[in-house]
Amino acid sequence: MNDRQKDDGYRAMSSGIGTNKTLRVSVIATIVLVVMVVLLLVLVLAPSIFWGTAQMFGAESDTSMDIVSFSTSDGLKIISDAGPNNLEGREPWLGAVAWTEAVQAGQEYANQFPETQPSVRILTELNTEQIWQYMIHISGALGVSCQYCHDLSNFAAYTYPQKAAALSMLILNSNINKEYISQIPEWKGNYVQCATCHYGSPKAMPAVSAENEAHLRQNPAIGELNQTWVDTPAIDPDRSYVLQHPTTGVMLNMTNWMQGNWGTSGTVPQPEEPASFVIDRQHFGVFNENYYAMPGCYTCHRGNLIPPGAINQVDLDTFGENSITVLPMAIRGITTP
Numbered sequence: 001m002n003d004r005q006k007d008d009g010y011r012a013m014s015s016g017i018g019t020n021k022t023l024r025v026s027v028i029a030t031i032v033l034v035v036m037v038v039l040l041l042v043l044v045l046a047p048s049i050f051w052g053t054a055q056m057f058g059a060e061s062d063t064s065m066d067i068v069s070f071s072t073s074d075g076l077k078i079i080s081d082a083g084p085n086n087l088e089g090r091e092p093w094l095g096a097v098a099w100t101e102a103v104q105a106g107q108e109y110a111n112q113f114p115e116t117q118p119s120v121r122i123l124t125e126l127n128t129e130q131i132w133q134y135m136i137h138i139s140g141a142l143g144v145s146c147q148y149c150h151d152l153s154n155f156a157a158y159t160y161p162q163k164a165a166a167l168s169m170l171i172l173n174s175n176i177n178k179e180y181i182s183q184i185p186e187w188k189g190n191y192v193q194c195a196t197c198h199y200g201s202p203k204a205m206p207a208v209s210a211e212n213e214a215h216l217r218q219n220p221a222i223g224e225l226n227q228t229w230v231d232t233p234a235i236d237p238d239r240s241y242v243l244q245h246p247t248t249g250v251m252l253n254m255t256n257w258m259q260g261n262w263g264t265s266g267t268v269p270q271p272e273e274p275a276s277f278v279i280d281r282q283h284f285g286v287f288n289e290n291y292y293a294m295p296g297c298y299t300c301h302r303g304n305l306i307p308p309g310a311i312n313q314v315d316l317d318t319f320g321e322n323s324i325t326v327l328p329m330a331i332r333g334i335t336t337p
């Protein structure tokens, strides 16, 4: 309000009221009443007004997607708590029945072939019993039972494309930890594992934050490949923290490398061409005329400085020797697969 406006206001007030005493009293009484009613309304409505406004800016949808913690046991709960569903084809095979049957079949396979089989390509440091244990973590990370990837009558076979995708993912995960994560200056000891991107879903994980989905749609030019840096709210709403953080450079190189090479990472392509490169917070790229859903900063970070699905060296240490069945050395990038 400038002085001129203030003057006009005072003039209006002094000209409008105060011409006689009764009028003045009733005006004051009305003002007091109105103020009280407004205060009451504010008290009653404040929470709903707050949430309404927050929703308008997408805060609610964002928090519903943001994840504060995730462990593979959360994923195993997703599988076992699910009611019996359509147990055929390439479905996640949820429900306690499908899960128990598959885990037991794996145990029998391990009893039958205790030594690491020649069919194993990446997890060669583990014997079959240990592979079986690590498989339970993989399943929890993706929220699927073993049948999503395996024909239970032949665990060594590549019957379904999902198993081939998972093999490429083991290599990818190993490369990420070896070439990027462990190279972070002042690395805090967190490793990327399957759960760090998957958070209990086999596919359709969000790659961009709710805030930036709208932004990317409005500005298609910055949505092109290798422009992941725009999604700093994926890590922290305070962009300046991320932009100045020494780790950001490594993260940019890593995410750009993944997006640039996603076609060779061997995941399953989309059944048809997506209408846009950003849909439902997924980010698509084209490789050899196939469309793939790619990861972004948000896939791992989900609005947190440290991805809630990462696993720390300190926590791995608590498992002692068994830590290799939680995250094998090869997947940590410590030995070459």
Ligand code: HEC
Residues within 6 Å of the ligand: 102, 103, 105, 106, 107, 109, 110, 116, 117, 119, 120, 121, 122, 123, 124, 128, 131, 132, 135, 136, 138, 139, 142, 144, 145, 146, 147, 148, 149, 150, 155, 156, 157, 162, 163, 164, 166, 167
């Ligand atoms: C997301 C896909 C996926 C899921 C889910 C999965 N596996 Fe696997 N499994 C693989 C891949 C890939 C390999 C091969 C690893 C390698 O070659 O290093 C494998 C290997 C194995 C092997 C060793 C096979 C051999 O060649 O000797 C066994 C046994 C096994 N899995 C059992 C299971 C069991 C039991 C479950 C469920 C608890 C399960 N898997 C869940 C992908 C999966």
Ligand code: HEC
Residues within 6 Å of the ligand: 176, 181, 184, 186, 187, 188, 189, 190, 191, 192, 196, 197, 228, 229, 232, 235, 241, 242, 245, 247, 248, 251, 252, 255, 295, 296, 297, 298, 299, 300, 301, 305, 306, 307, 310
């Ligand atoms: C594959 C998963 C993954 C992706 C994708 C990813 N990050 Fe990270 N990021 C991590 C992990 C794990 C850490 C923790 C590393 C550690 O222990 O020091 C981390 C740490 C960070 C930190 C340091 C946080 C702190 O307080 O120490 C920043 C900043 C960051 N990432 C920014 C980004 C940006 C920007 C992008 C996108 C260009 C990105 N990240 C993409 C996994 C990821």
Ligand code: HEC
Residues within 6 Å of the ligand: 138, 142, 162, 163, 165, 166, 169, 170, 173, 192, 193, 194, 195, 196, 197, 198, 202, 203, 204, 205, 258, 267, 268, 292, 293, 294, 295, 299
């Ligand atoms: C850097 C993030 C990231 C990491 C780490 C990661 N994945 Fe993936 N994965 C993805 C993305 C993105 C897709 C594509 C999802 C889609 O098509 O919607 C995918 C797809 C897959 C698929 C194919 C699913 C389908 O049915 O189309 C499998 C299987 C899979 N991942 C297994 C794994 C396993 C096992 C690990 C751990 C060794 C792992 N992933 C680690 C990001 C990741």
